[in-house]
Amino acid sequence: MTQKLWAEGLGTALLLIGVVGSGIMGEALAGGNIAIALLANAIATGCMLYVIITVLGPISGAHFNPAVTLAFWLRGDIATRPALGYGAVQVAGGILGVWATHLMFDLPVLQSSTTLHRTGLAQWWSEGVATFGLLFVIFGGLRSRPEAVPTLVALYITGAYWFTASTSFANPAVTIARGFSDTFAGIYPGHVAAFVGVQLLTALIAHPILRKLLLIKG
Numbered sequence: 001m002t003q004k005l006w007a008e009g010l011g012t013a014l015l016l017i018g019v020v021g022s023g024i025m026g027e028a029l030a031g032g033n034i035a036i037a038l039l040a041n042a043i044a045t046g047c048m049l050y051v052i053i054t055v056l057g058p059i060s061g062a063h064f065n066p067a068v069t070l071a072f073w074l075r076g077d078i079a080t081r082p083a084l085g086y087g088a089v090q091v092a093g094g095i096l097g098v099w100a101t102h103l104m105f106d107l108p109v110l111q112s113s114t115t116l117h118r119t120g121l122a123q124w125w126s127e128g129v130a131t132f133g134l135l136f137v138i139f140g141g142l143r144s145r146p147e148a149v150p151t152l153v154a155l156y157i158t159g160a161y162w163f164t165a166s167t168s169f170a171n172p173a174v175t176i177a178r179g180f181s182d183t184f185a186g187i188y189p190g191h192v193a194a195f196v197g198v199q200l201l202t203a204l205i206a207h208p209i210l211r212k213l214l215l216i217k218g
Contacts, residue, residue, distance in 0.1 A: 001082060007060035008086050009093035011052040015064050016097030016177050017104075018048030023184035024105050037184060038161060046158030053150035062150075065171040066090055067203040071135050074207040087173075094177030102181070113179050113186030123166045124198045130160050130168035131202040136210060143214050172196040 022044030026037035053062040061078075063069045066087040073083040102109045137156045141149040160168035169175045169187070175196050179189040187195065 001085070004060040004082070005085055005089045007056045008063060009089035009096075011056045011060070011062060012064045012090045012093035012173050012177075013097035013100065014052050015045075015048055016094045016174065017101050018045050019174065020098055020101040020178070020181050020183060020185045021104060024101070024107075027184040038167065041167075041185065042158045042161035045161070046154040049157055050150045050154035053153060057150065060086075064090060064173070065134075066173055067131055067171060067199045068135070068138060070200060070203045071139070071207060074204070075211075090173035091176055094173040095180055098177045098181045107183070111180060111182040111186075113182045113188050115182075115186040116188050116191075118166060118187045119191040119194065124194055126164045126166035127169060127195050127198045128202045130164045130166060130170040131199045132206050133160060134168075134170045135203065135206045139210050140214055166195075169195055170199060172199050175199065 019041070023037070023041045026040030026044075030036040030040070052064065056062050061072070063072065063086055069078065069083050069086045069090070072078045073080065078086070099109045102111065134153070134156060137152050138149060141152045145152075157168060157170070160170070169178070172195075175187060175192055178185050178187045179192045
């Protein structure tokens, strides 16, 4: 279990380095073109997801996401205590990843985001759609082509950056960690709770739907 927890913490940290670091670099090089910055952000995040899921999946299952861990818990694939441990190290790893990124770019390590536009019904609904889609991709992939899951998740998140209004956080640990970064990828801390609530609620709603749709146990 210790090895699994380290894998989940490290993987989530690397995910946030990919998300926040590419956001900083993209914004710096895009010359004010937000579309180019978002494209760089999406591609780098997708690349990082493919790498960490491929490398760490055999160790921990490569959740890197409390909503995904909740979905596996609902299926009975992970016990309560390990699931809680996964959630704790995912959040901690995400925050450490953000701080490591700030150090790389010579920014103040301790920050609080001032990005205010990530709230409201459209954003919350977007997060529900994004999270449901992610769970569909994961469990559908596990049922049909398990070896393709890293590619499927990477492609889905890369695309979801563009086809969701919220740019597809779809991950409570990522959401919390991004509240600690006043950069391109940030989210105002006061808006974090609603995002996290929608993401976890969506996992609860998605479980019975995907179980029937994909004919999976749990």
